[in-house]
Amino acid sequence: MYADHFSLNNLPFGIASSTAHPTRCVVTRLRNTVIFLDGLQGVVSLSKDLIATLRLPTVNKLAARPKYEHKLLREILIDVLGKKTPPELHTEDVSSVQMHLPVDAAGFTDFSCSMEHCLNAGEAIMKKRVLPPGFLHFPIGYTGRTSSLVVSGTPITRPNGHFKQKEEVVDGPTRQMDYELEVAAIIGKSSTLGEPISINDADDHIFGLVLINDWSARDIQGLEMSPLGPMNGKSFATTMSPWIVTLFALEPAEIPARPKDLPVSSYLRDNKQANTYDIKLEAELVTNESTTTICRSELKWMYWTVRDLVAHQTSNGCNLNTGDILATGTISGTVETSHGCLLELTKGGENDFALSDGDSRTYLQDGDMIRLTAHVSEGVGFGDCCGTLLPAIQRQKKL
Amino acid sequence: MYADHFSLNNLPFGIASSTAHPTRCVVTRLRNTVIFLDGLQGVVSLSKDLIATLRLPTVNKLAARPKYEHKLLREILIDVLGKKTPPELHTEDVSSVQMHLPVDAAGFTDFSCSMEHCLNAGEAIMKKRVLPPGFLHFPIGYTGRTSSLVVSGTPITRPNGHFKQKEEVVDGPTRQMDYELEVAAIIGKSSTLGEPISINDADDHIFGLVLINDWSARDIQGLEMSPLGPMNGKSFATTMSPWIVTLFALEPAEIPARPKDLPVSSYLRDNKQANTYDIKLEAELVTNESTTTICRSELKWMYWTVRDLVAHQTSNGCNLNTGDILATGTISGTVETSHGCLLELTKGGENDFALSDGDSRTYLQDGDMIRLTAHVSEGVGFGDCCGTLLPAIQRQKKL
Known part of the structure; x- marks a missing residue:
């Protein structure tokens, strides 16, 4: 039932870590695979400021970026993940990954x-x-x-x-x-x-x-x-x-x-x-x-x-x-x-x-x-x- | 009326900046003089971790330190400020200082x-x-x-x-x-x-x-x-x-x-x-x-x-x-x-x-x-x- 929540049409953002990737960072998900986006730097050319937000332990800085950057990032992810996922991106089955609270919310x-x-x-x-x-x-x-x-x-x-x-x-x-x-x-x-x-x-x-x-x-x-x-x-x-x-x-x-x-x-x-x-x-x-x-x-x-x-x-x-x-x-x-x-x-x-x-x-x-x-x-x-x-x-x- | 709010018996904490000291940091106050505590490092020996909290733009990290460190800091301030304030500490009259919200509060x-x-x-x-x-x-x-x-x-x-x-x-x-x-x-x-x-x-x-x-x-x-x-x-x-x-x-x-x-x-x-x-x-x-x-x-x-x-x-x-x-x-x-x-x-x-x-x-x-x-x-x-x-x-x- 859940497999079809996370197709290429979704690409949501979250925060994860795992034994193999202990540092929390921004991730997305394609079916049951969690993709750690801190490796995106080596794969595509995106603004340095945007890339930096993907290495952080909450999505706040990413969320604060302008909408056109979110759109660009989405288009790039659709492109990159639509093919064979490049080896620079750490991936893991969702079952071995620890998800964390995605935002630091004050309000x-x-x-x-x-x-x-x-x-x-x-x-x-x-x-x-x-x-x-x-x-x-x-x-x-x-x-x-x-x-x-x-x-x-x-x-x-x-x-x-x-x-x-x-x-x-x-x-x-x-x-x-x-x-x-x-x-x-x-x-x-x-x-x-x-x-x-x-x-x-x-x-x-x-x-x-x-x-x-x-x-x-x-x-x-x-x-x-x-x-x-x-x-x-x-x-x-x-x-x-x-x-x-x-x-x-x-x-x-x-x-x-x-x-x-x-x-x-x-x-x-x-x-x-x-x-x-x-x-x-x-x-x-x-x-x-x-x-x-x-x-x-x-x-x-x-x-x-x-x-x-x-x-x-x-x-x-x-x-x-x-x-x-x-x-x-x-x-x-x-x-x-x-x-x-x-x-x-x-x-x-x-x-x-x-x-x-x-x-x-x-x-x-x-x-x-x-x-x-x-x-x-x-x-x-x-x-x-x-x-x-x-x-x-x-x-x-x-x- | 306000002069006697801020004797050596008080020594409250706040966050300030000024034209002469544009970087916000932890301050205290003695009568009408605001004392910027980021210079305390050169004056007294305090733990590195405690000293580091005095250079920050909110009091949060200072407030989170153990009570005995707050007490020690207070005793040191009473001692140091009870004499002639050492030149390492930037001081200014309160009238030329901008006070800021002292805490970053989520709750x-x-x-x-x-x-x-x-x-x-x-x-x-x-x-x-x-x-x-x-x-x-x-x-x-x-x-x-x-x-x-x-x-x-x-x-x-x-x-x-x-x-x-x-x-x-x-x-x-x-x-x-x-x-x-x-x-x-x-x-x-x-x-x-x-x-x-x-x-x-x-x-x-x-x-x-x-x-x-x-x-x-x-x-x-x-x-x-x-x-x-x-x-x-x-x-x-x-x-x-x-x-x-x-x-x-x-x-x-x-x-x-x-x-x-x-x-x-x-x-x-x-x-x-x-x-x-x-x-x-x-x-x-x-x-x-x-x-x-x-x-x-x-x-x-x-x-x-x-x-x-x-x-x-x-x-x-x-x-x-x-x-x-x-x-x-x-x-x-x-x-x-x-x-x-x-x-x-x-x-x-x-x-x-x-x-x-x-x-x-x-x-x-x-x-x-x-x-x-x-x-x-x-x-x-x-x-x-x-x-x-x-x-x-x-x-x-x-x-």
Whole structure:
């Protein structure tokens, strides 16, 4: 299934190392072969500055280069890798390679772009299908923590925190461990404080997209988020897929976003017709015994596009830095099979759902793995974004 | 008034450059003289690694060094600067020096530690003096944006955004521009993901304290913050004072925090008796015509201490990085002269307050400057934290 995510049509960027190539550097991938790009210097003539970015342990400097250089690099890679890969380029099967967090991100905004997610979450928590007051006017969101960003494959420790048990506030391991299926834009070109980015320049600032699992402890989040929003219920970990799929690879999948229900402010008026992408997403719950698909969703169902996010984030003068992450929030559709988190699927933990082996869940159990994946077009996909839940740390032992 | 903030008892750290010393490096200050520490190498014998951190354009690497090295450096500076300053050290009057943002911060959490601020804000917004549901159980907070952190003296542009006007949502320059008087801990020693920091080790991770003005556009914040918390109403700018006052300099001001109203969880049980600091804070509104003191407040009035913040932030396994900022939120007291923001002082813009020249304000006008300052003990203070409000950018021109 995954082989056709990484054809010559994709050529995403990531950061890898291996026993044979212990120094982290920028890599791309062709089917199951990881190509270390620090050897590209000897193969083709590219600007010295661009080549230098390929030897670094994050993609930040590469992402910050002008779009025409990204395009040139892509064309060269298609040319070079379309033939027999030259011996100057170290290559290895993906199974022997360690992927690392691709970006050094200081900024992370997690928006809430899905109308269905907002309505479903409202129903699960407050028994009311109402939208947040700002939802139809601008993309709402919260600032996320970046210190706990981890790459796919990193185990996730069940967090401790405070939550309500009946009417009492108690403190212990979360009992409502959830995932969130999301896509995020990785910022390439930075912007200047005080200078909003026009929505029509948004693509120029987006290096590419990744998958994000915004792990959420619903009980901890529920108690803490009034009125300042989620904090410890989410800040314990966020998982990112290792491969940044560039907007060039996504071009064939461009489609128009759903129409807006209300007229938008001038800064959100997008002249690009095909302003989102036809990306099909999936979430699986994997246990020792079984694999169960728990969500199939689509990016195009989102009310707000990633272009909207760039425009709104900077509309107050806030600047974006290279490596910043602007995530969509949970990507849900209208039917039960398209709920992008368990809060929605189980109506706040009230209803079980069945695993394929006959077992069931409301929220996640220790040992459960969540695997997110996304497919775009022929030979273009995101690979996957995985994390396995470990038991909580015992407070008594640590303190 | 400011001369006695920077005696030999203080010796804070900052980052500076000047025409005569164009390369940014770590500096300290004695009265009005800024001492560039990159020349310390020739003067005293210190470890090569420690000395190297003094030549860098942020204090991060210095802050990450072990506490005993910070102590040694402090003792050496007291010795060296207590005599005639050696010629190897470049010195300049503060008036000819440009101060820069001292840290490279990826993480910024703005807590809400003041019970009075929460009650007053609740009264101003909802006409109800009620605490947020989590307030008495743990320090509530939100993750802030770091891209728009600026050093004292940087002008602040009035942000645009959406807000309610009567019952309609409109979009334009904020009409409720506010400041927030805050103190923040700058993290020195980092921690590991999945490993909470014990409250009794908290000081070991705090390099020092600064002043913070968490500029807030109350109308934008008001519309957007349900349910995900503040975002564009605050992310346009946060001002930090340039001098990091170390915990060594604050030691003589250690005092016990106010007792907690409810028993706390084990991870918030602090064995240190004198677990906060006797710091007196002040906010002034400065116009072309007048200077008006609008708040006098004290750090010791806070319900939660900065030690509590370190423990709570990491209690779910979230890690801290060097340079991270943990801020107290608005520091308010019980009387009207101790309201640390205009939302409280004007009861949500309902009441004017008088400037010393007879003019009045509800929220800030373009051209107004807010100056925060704090005094600790004989010869120890924070200097000031200033920002002047510029008019909003016209959207039509930019887009």
